[in-house]
Amino acid sequence: MNRLRRELLTAALGAALPWPLRAQPVPAARVVIIGGGFGGASCARALRRAAPQVQVRLIEPRAHFYTGPWTNAAITGACATGDIVQSPAGLCDIGVDWVQDRVTGIDPVARRVRTAGGMRLQADRLVVSPGVEMRWDLIEGLDAAASATMPHAWLGDAQVPSLSARMAALRDGATIAISAPANPYRCPPGPYERASLMAWQQSARGHRGKILVFDAKDDFTKRALFQLGWDTLYPGRIEWVPRAAGGEVVAVDGGRGELRLHNGERVRADLASLIPAQRAAAIARAADLTDAGGWCPVRAADFCSLRHAGIHVIGDAAAAQPMPKSAFSANSQGKLVALAIAAEVEGRPPPEPHLLNTCYSLLAPDYAISVGGLYGVVADLLVTLSDGSSPLSATRATRALEARYAQDWYVQINRDTFG
Amino acid sequence: MPILSIRAPACCVLLLCCWSVSAQQSLALSCPVCHGGSAASVPGLQGYDVDALADRLRAYRDGEQPGTAMPRLVRALSDAQIARLAAAVAGVDSP
Numbered sequence: 001m002n003r004l005r006r007e008l009l010t011a012a013l014g015a016a017l018p019w020p021l022r023a024q025p026v027p028a029a030r031v032v033i034i035g036g037g038f039g040g041a042s043c044a045r046a047l048r049r050a051a052p053q054v055q056v057r058l059i060e061p062r063a064h065f066y067t068g069p070w071t072n073a074a075i076t077g078a079c080a081t082g083d084i085v086q087s088p089a090g091l092c093d094i095g096v097d098w099v100q101d102r103v104t105g106i107d108p109v110a111r112r113v114r115t116a117g118g119m120r121l122q123a124d125r126l127v128v129s130p131g132v133e134m135r136w137d138l139i140e141g142l143d144a145a146a147s148a149t150m151p152h153a154w155l156g157d158a159q160v161p162s163l164s165a166r167m168a169a170l171r172d173g174a175t176i177a178i179s180a181p182a183n184p185y186r187c188p189p190g191p192y193e194r195a196s197l198m199a200w201q202q203s204a205r206g207h208r209g210k211i212l213v214f215d216a217k218d219d220f221t222k223r224a225l226f227q228l229g230w231d232t233l234y235p236g237r238i239e240w241v242p243r244a245a246g247g248e249v250v251a252v253d254g255g256r257g258e259l260r261l262h263n264g265e266r267v268r269a270d271l272a273s274l275i276p277a278q279r280a281a282a283i284a285r286a287a288d289l290t291d292a293g294g295w296c297p298v299r300a301a302d303f304c305s306l307r308h309a310g311i312h313v314i315g316d317a318a319a320a321q322p323m324p325k326s327a328f329s330a331n332s333q334g335k336l337v338a339l340a341i342a343a344e345v346e347g348r349p350p351p352e353p354h355l356l357n358t359c360y361s362l363l364a365p366d367y368a369i370s371v372g373g374l375y376g377v378v379a380d381l382l383v384t385l386s387d388g389s390s391p392l393s394a395t396r397a398t399r400a401l402e403a404r405y406a407q408d409w410y411v412q413i414n415r416d417t418f419g
Numbered sequence: 420m421p422i423l424s425i426r427a428p429a430c431c432v433l434l435l436c437c438w439s440v441s442a443q444q445s446l447a448l449s450c451p452v453c454h455g456g457s458a459a460s461v462p463g464l465q466g467y468d469v470d471a472l473a474d475r476l477r478a479y480r481d482g483e484q485p486g487t488a489m490p491r492l493v494r495a496l497s498d499a500q501i502a503r504l505a506a507a508v509a510g511v512d513s514p
Contacts, residue, residue: 046448328452335448354446358453358488374446374492388491401460402487408458416452 027055029345032113032123034103034283036060036088037156038067038327039129039315042417043334044096051342056095057121059113060088061102065156068187069327070410075153075164076197078365084160090419103130106287108308125341128289128296128305129315129330130281131155132186135294138277139249146254150179150272154186166271167198172207177259177269179249181277182216184295186316186325189361189371191215191275192226192240196363199234212269213240214261216248216277221324222361222369222389229363229399249274280317287311295319300382301353302340303333312337322384323375329357331417353377354385360406367396368403447507453488464508473505 031047033040036058044058066074067084074081088098101115106126113121134152136143151159151166170176176198180191195211202209219242220226230238241247246263252274253260259267259274279285279294289296289305296313297306303318305311314337315330323329332355339351358372373387390402456463464472478484480493480501496504 328449331452332445332449336445339445339448351445354449356446356449356452356492358492370488372488372491374495376495385495386491386493388494390487398487404460405453405487408461409453412455412458412461413452415457416455 028053029124029341030055030122031057031125031127031341032111032121033058033127033129034106034113035129035131035281035315036062036091036098037065037129037131037315037330038413038417039330039334040127041088041091041334042331043127043129043314043338044091045094045417045419046335046338047341048094048096050338051345052095054341054345055097057097057099057123058088058091059099059101059103059115059121061100061116062156063087063089063100066160067327067414068154068156068190069413071153071156071160072190072194072197073362073365074160075167075194076201077164077168078197078200078362081161081164086414086418088418093419103283106283108287108289108305108311111310124310125344126311127334127337127341128284128287128311128313128317129334130283130317132278132316132325133281134276135279136276139274140251140260141254142252142274142276143254146252147274147276149254149257150252150259150274152273152275154190154275154278163273167201170202170207170209170270172205173209174202174207174270175210175212177267177272177274178211178213179259179272179274179276180213180215180217180220181275184321184325185275185278187359188221188324188326189226189359192220192222193361193363194273195238195240196226196229196233196361199230199237200364202237203234209237211238212267213238214247214249214259214267215240215242218242218244222371224392225369225390226361226363228392229367229369233364233367278316280313284313284317289313289317291319293319300377300380302350303337312340320382323355323357323373323382324359324371326357326359327413327417328359329355331413332356355382358409360402360409362403362406363399364403366403367399368406369399370402370405444503444507446504450508467509469502469505469509472509473501476501476505 064087070084073079074084101117104116105114111123151163153159153163195213248262249259251260291297297319303312314333316325355375360368360370362368369390371389374385376385454464479489
């Protein structure tokens with residue numbers, strides 16, 4: 001008998017005495033999901049369908065948030081910020097118990113969760129999908145206040161409309177600086193899609209201008225495809241400065257709007273969007289689920305924490321390389337974990353651990369590139385079974401087709417995840 | 420003026436068949452992320468039978484069917500894995 005079934009039978013025996021007094025049947029298992037983004041919401045939805053007898057509670061304090069995907073389109077006016085708002089509320093329609101509250105503590109041994117609203121929740125299985133937090137300790141002068149003057153717009157919060165408004169107000173001839181972090185971080189192509197769509201917005205408004213991308217690394221995903229697209233669509237407008245050329249931002253002065261680079265150069269742009277380095281959200285660290293690198297190590301087959309039994313970590317917080325930290329990855333991981341929990345509750349063999357990712361990047365509203373991969377488990381390791389990206393030689397018609405796919409993908413992944 | 424429309428058609432039909440399948444197939448559950456039936460440009464999976472789906476997946480894998488995202492996702496799958504995936508997506512018992 002597996003461990004969860006043994007635990008559940010013990011719990012059921014304990015619950016047998018007051019049974020006639022209960023208004024509701026005892027659930028087969030109590031699953032508490034922390035975080036209602038693409039990982040948590042996808043897991044909740046899949047679990048309700050795969051194991052309706054399981055009680056699913058999802059804790060997410062935000063009634064609404066901006067999705068990471070398409071944030072760059074929203075801040076550059078390619079779509080409205082209102083078009084990328086999501087909510088966990090739709091999950092209630094399928095029987096998920098959405099607790100609109102903030103988790104203040106997790107006991108990873110007892111699997112108890114405490115919330116700011118005073119709730120104490122006991123779980124048979126915990127699914128932790130809290131996303132990322134920004135690191136303020138790597139760039140001198142960078143803190144939350146300085147960040148507000150150089151919005152990252154990376155966490156689905158008020159910085160999204162803030163950066164959108166700042167973009168809309170830019171003058172002709174403006175210089176924009178984007179700072180891209182070291183790996184790993186949420187949405188690897190995001191900084192470069194941002195540069196592309198900012199250039200598109202400048203061009204569409206008939207503005208001259210310059211976009212400087214200062215990077216803490218020497219390469220980035222789909223680099224050749226991005227640079228080919230920049231040369232084709234926005235010749236001379238976007239300049240990428242890698243780490244080796246001193247491009248890493250090492251200090252900021254929020255008051256003056258100034259960046260200091262590793263090569264000593266000081267840059268004052270009309271608008272800076274500084275995307276800080278990241279790590280798993282604070283609640284994961286407080287729950288002792290992170291390693292020295294700040295991410296949550298997991299078992300490849302079912303994303304069980306390697307640090308505490310009975311806890312799964314999914315989405316951007318998990319150390320799930322080679323999968324990128326993307327919405328699709330989180331969605332896929334959420335479904336795998338749902339099937340793993342359902343199988344355990346019902347005493348069936350675990351699911352075959354296959355995971356997918358596909359990410360589109362818009363370089364213009366009618367020009368997109370993509371990357372995707374199939375992932376599996378070999379020798380207990382998560383590995384890439386096959387992957388690929390758009391060919392460098394693709395025609396403009398294919399780029400336009402991928403842009404239509406990107407739009408449809410965005411609609412569909414939201415529907416698949418949030419309802 | 421926003422120029423991209425990302426609102427789903429109101430009449431879209433959700434693909435639910437994947438949920439009636441073998442619970443062992445986590446891969447099948449990822450298909451509706453793109454092929455859920457609400458998209459104008461990406462085909463839904465309604466109406467495919469097992470053999471047609473398996474044929475199409477094998478064609479993507481073997482380079483006989485051109486595509487953008489699909490070939491890179493199925494290149495490593497064996498005939499048996501494709502057969503199980505097609506059965507799961509079509510909502511029938513795995514062979």
